Amino acid sequence: MKRSFFGSATPAFKYAVSPHKIEDIPMPEQAMLFVDQPKNRDRKYVIKIGDTVKTGQKLNVFDGVEATTISTVTGTVTDIQTYRSDYGQTYAALTIKTVNDDMDEAIVALTQAPALNTLSPYSSNLPGAPNLSVFEQYASAIHTVVINGLDDDLLVSVNQWAAQYLTSNIKAGVGFFKDIPGVKRVILTAPERMLSVVNSSGAEISVIEEIYPKVLPAFIMRDLLGTVLPAGDTTEKHGVTFIKAEAVAAIGQIVSTKTLPISKVLTVVKRDGSCQNVRVRMGTPLKSVFDALNITTQTGDRIILGGPMRGTAIYSENIPVLATTDGVTIQNASDIPRVSTDPCTNCGECIRVCPADMPVNVLVRYLENGLYQEAKDLCDLLSCVECGLCSYVCPSKMPIFQYIKLGKYELSQIETAEEQDE
Amino acid sequence: MSNAKKFVVSHAPFWHNGDSITARSYHTMIAAIPALLFGISTYGVPAARVIALSIACAMLWELGMNYINRQEPTIANASSAVIGLLFGMLLPATAPWWIVVIGTFLAIIVGREIFGGMGGNPFNPVLTAIAIVMLSWPDMLDYYGALVNYNPGFSMIYPLEAVKFQGVEAVSGISIVNLLIGKQAGGIGTPCGIALFIGGAYLIYNGVIRWEISISFIVGLLITAHLFNAADPAKYACPGFHLLTGYTLIGAFFLATEDATSPVNFIPMLIYGAGAGFLTVLIRNIGAYVDGVVFAVLLMNLANPLIDRLRPKPLGKVLENA
Numbered sequence: 001m002k003r004s005f006f007g008s009a010t011p012a013f014k015y016a017v018s019p020h021k022i023e024d025i026p027m028p029e030q031a032m033l034f035v036d037q038p039k040n041r042d043r044k045y046v047i048k049i050g051d052t053v054k055t056g057q058k059l060n061v062f063d064g065v066e067a068t069t070i071s072t073v074t075g076t077v078t079d080i081q082t083y084r085s086d087y088g089q090t091y092a093a094l095t096i097k098t099v100n101d102d103m104d105e106a107i108v109a110l111t112q113a114p115a116l117n118t119l120s121p122y123s124s125n126l127p128g129a130p131n132l133s134v135f136e137q138y139a140s141a142i143h144t145v146v147i148n149g150l151d152d153d154l155l156v157s158v159n160q161w162a163a164q165y166l167t168s169n170i171k172a173g174v175g176f177f178k179d180i181p182g183v184k185r186v187i188l189t190a191p192e193r194m195l196s197v198v199n200s201s202g203a204e205i206s207v208i209e210e211i212y213p214k215v216l217p218a219f220i221m222r223d224l225l226g227t228v229l230p231a232g233d234t235t236e237k238h239g240v241t242f243i244k245a246e247a248v249a250a251i252g253q254i255v256s257t258k259t260l261p262i263s264k265v266l267t268v269v270k271r272d273g274s275c276q277n278v279r280v281r282m283g284t285p286l287k288s289v290f291d292a293l294n295i296t297t298q299t300g301d302r303i304i305l306g307g308p309m310r311g312t313a314i315y316s317e318n319i320p321v322l323a324t325t326d327g328v329t330i331q332n333a334s335d336i337p338r339v340s341t342d343p344c345t346n347c348g349e350c351i352r353v354c355p356a357d358m359p360v361n362v363l364v365r366y367l368e369n370g371l372y373q374e375a376k377d378l379c380d381l382l383s384c385v386e387c388g389l390c391s392y393v394c395p396s397k398m399p400i401f402q403y404i405k406l407g408k409y410e411l412s413q414i415e416t417a418e419e420q421d422e
Numbered sequence: 423m424s425n426a427k428k429f430v431v432s433h434a435p436f437w438h439n440g441d442s443i444t445a446r447s448y449h450t451m452i453a454a455i456p457a458l459l460f461g462i463s464t465y466g467v468p469a470a471r472v473i474a475l476s477i478a479c480a481m482l483w484e485l486g487m488n489y490i491n492r493q494e495p496t497i498a499n500a501s502s503a504v505i506g507l508l509f510g511m512l513l514p515a516t517a518p519w520w521i522v523v524i525g526t527f528l529a530i531i532v533g534r535e536i537f538g539g540m541g542g543n544p545f546n547p548v549l550t551a552i553a554i555v556m557l558s559w560p561d562m563l564d565y566y567g568a569l570v571n572y573n574p575g576f577s578m579i580y581p582l583e584a585v586k587f588q589g590v591e592a593v594s595g596i597s598i599v600n601l602l603i604g605k606q607a608g609g610i611g612t613p614c615g616i617a618l619f620i621g622g623a624y625l626i627y628n629g630v631i632r633w634e635i636s637i638s639f640i641v642g643l644l645i646t647a648h649l650f651n652a653a654d655p656a657k658y659a660c661p662g663f664h665l666l667t668g669y670t671l672i673g674a675f676f677l678a679t680e681d682a683t684s685p686v687n688f689i690p691m692l693i694y695g696a697g698a699g700f701l702t703v704l705i706r707n708i709g710a711y712v713d714g715v716v717f718a719v720l721l722m723n724l725a726n727p728l729i730d731r732l733r734p735k736p737l738g739k740v741l742e743n744a
């Protein structure tokens with residue numbers, strides 16, 4: 001996907017077609033579980049090394065913090081560390097020595113009679129991390145559920161796979177959403193070529209163009225639902241919620257088979273750019289996934305959670321596959337594009353490519369200088385749909401996308417601080 | 423979580439299309455080759471000398487500025503080489519060495535670096551320099567006088583000057599075809615219409631320049647020239663004449679399209695281009711100068727920040743008070 005020295009054609013990004021084949025990654029000897037760390041400093045751990053956890057058990061890690069994370073394995077805690085992620089997010093990372101699964105009774109009871117209110121506190125643990133709490137938060141105001149049959153980044157094909165090959169679960173999941181009070185439409189978005197398989201899902205089918213980034217929520221809202229999402233608003237505020245196909249299948253699995261989904265599909269993008277889908281127990285460290293696939297990593301490589309346009313580079317291969325992890329990409333040192341300190345030359349490539357019609361060339365000048373408020377007020381920072389295409393084309397190789405994310409983050413920090421002051 | 427392996431961490435996206443400033447500079451230089459070859463074949467070694475000196479000086483000025491600013495040298499991206507090249511192409515082959523040295527200083531330092539370097543300049547550096555030279559040493563750009571010693575085998579007149587002071591009659595002997603193949607006096611890289619068209623097409627094909635600007639410049643120029651010509655055919659030359667003389671084509675493809683000083687949004691690009699074309703003819707026909715491209719483009723550079731505010735509404739922008 002390089003622009004050649006000669007020729008003007010900018011390739012239109014199409015999604016990779018999901019392979020049918022899927023490989024099962026064996027249960028790892030050591031799993032790792034991530035629990036959100038509370039932001040306050042005086043947090044106290046109530047879990048300690050040597051404790052045992054069961055599959056499906058709520059993980060009480062911090063004193064006075066209600067547990068929302070459940071264990072996806074059974075075993076003994078052997079280590080507790082802190083993992084720092086992007087933008088100040090930290091996790092308590094529990095290393096678990098695994099043994100054969102022993103299901104927690106509470107969760108077994110839950111899966112026997114799944115209902116919205118009992119599932120919703122746990123939903124973020126399910127593959128694809130659906131957010132069911134929005135239905136309660138907006139008390140029946142959510143009228144449309146959009147199921148994404150495509151993934152939000154290139155090369156990743158987890159939701160495609162789920163929509164195509166987990167049809168009975170999807171069907172059960174669609175039924176679950178249809179029964180939620182207030183929900184009038186359940187729409188499954190899929191490209192033309194998937195129509196024959198998704199037609200029987202029971203959901204309303206919307207055909208979408210398979211071109212990146214047309215599947216991001218803002219465009220689905222505009223193109224399929226005819227509502228332009230005001231910049232900075234959540235879709236839920238406008239009565240629409242987005243759920244990944246894999247998450248729908250997970251809920252469908254609970255409904256139809258009364259079992260808890262603890263494995264998820266993961267797209268592994270290898271060095272040569274080839275993609276493979278694997279089924280993996282959540283909590284499996286990436287290292288174990290690589291080992292099972294005979295992938296060796298070395299210093300200088302880049303490991304990305306997610307796909308090439310919107311993923312997050314990580315500094316350790318010990319971090320686990322989470323409910324939200326859809327892809328992992330490995331890049332050779334030699335394939336990593338250089339960054340540069342060149343300034344914006346105002347070439348206008350970003351303007352041509354931006355699907356949200358952002359004034360990127362001006363925006364970047366504000367962001368470079370830390371003028372986040374101005375960036376928001378004068379250059380509509382919040383309209384950005386975070387597709388990354390501007391950075392992809394910038395001849396100066398400016399980290400535009402990084403500036404944008406940072407700007408949004410800083411603004412949200414300022415807003416939270418202001419709210420706390422009030 | 424200690425880890426012996428050190429992975430490269432950076433921000434998304436993790437792909438890049440491979441485009442770079444350096445590539446764009448090289449493209450521009452390649453695009454200039456046909457016009458340059460023509461200039462050198464017509465004027466010989468002196469032309470080559472001016473171009474070489476101009477490129478070298480421009481790069482040295484930038485290097486000097488890097489040194490003063492304690493920056494890593496940035497000349498490898500060849501952007502100053504392009505400025506030097508274009509400046510040289512505008513000069514007559516007989517330009518003395520000191521005008522090249524001063525001119526490139528004006529272009530690189532005054533035209534660009536003091537505004538913060540690449541991308542920060544409000545005016546096209548090449549045009550800034552040539553405008554100052556034009557005002558300070560008007561004789562230097564008098565192609566007539568400067569080239570009088572040449573005998574390239576065709577009538578060596580500078581058509582714009584002839585038409586300005588003697589009317590259309592004076593140039594009736596020059597056919598459009600002759601202009602197209604460069605049988606006219608002018609700068610080293612400016613007379614040959616065909617060569618500049620080839621260069622422009624190359625730049626547009628490779629996406630280095632924004633075609634909207636070039637096309638609207640040419641269209642604006644042709645329409646304005648046509649209106650003048652229709653009003654008084656004896657006094658004002660025909661559109662084709664304006665298209666193929668002076669700096670028109672080098673302006674349309676190499677100068678007006680300079681990134682930092684031209685708009686990036688669609689409608690503004692059209693306004694900018696057409697405005698520059700219109701002003702060019704206006705200055706040529708009723709203004710004080712023989713060629714209007716330099717000042718027309720500089721004026722549009724000035725208006726650029728304002729014009730470029732006409733941008734599309736971003737997705738989901740909520741109009742206040744609406």
Ligand code: SF4
Nearest residue numbers: 354384385387388390
């Ligand atoms: S990431 Fe860049 S290209 Fe994509 S919407 Fe935002 S500004 Fe536009």
Ligand code: SF4
Nearest residue numbers: 344345347348350394
């Ligand atoms: S693509 Fe990069 S260099 Fe070009 S205008 Fe946008 S930010 Fe500036």
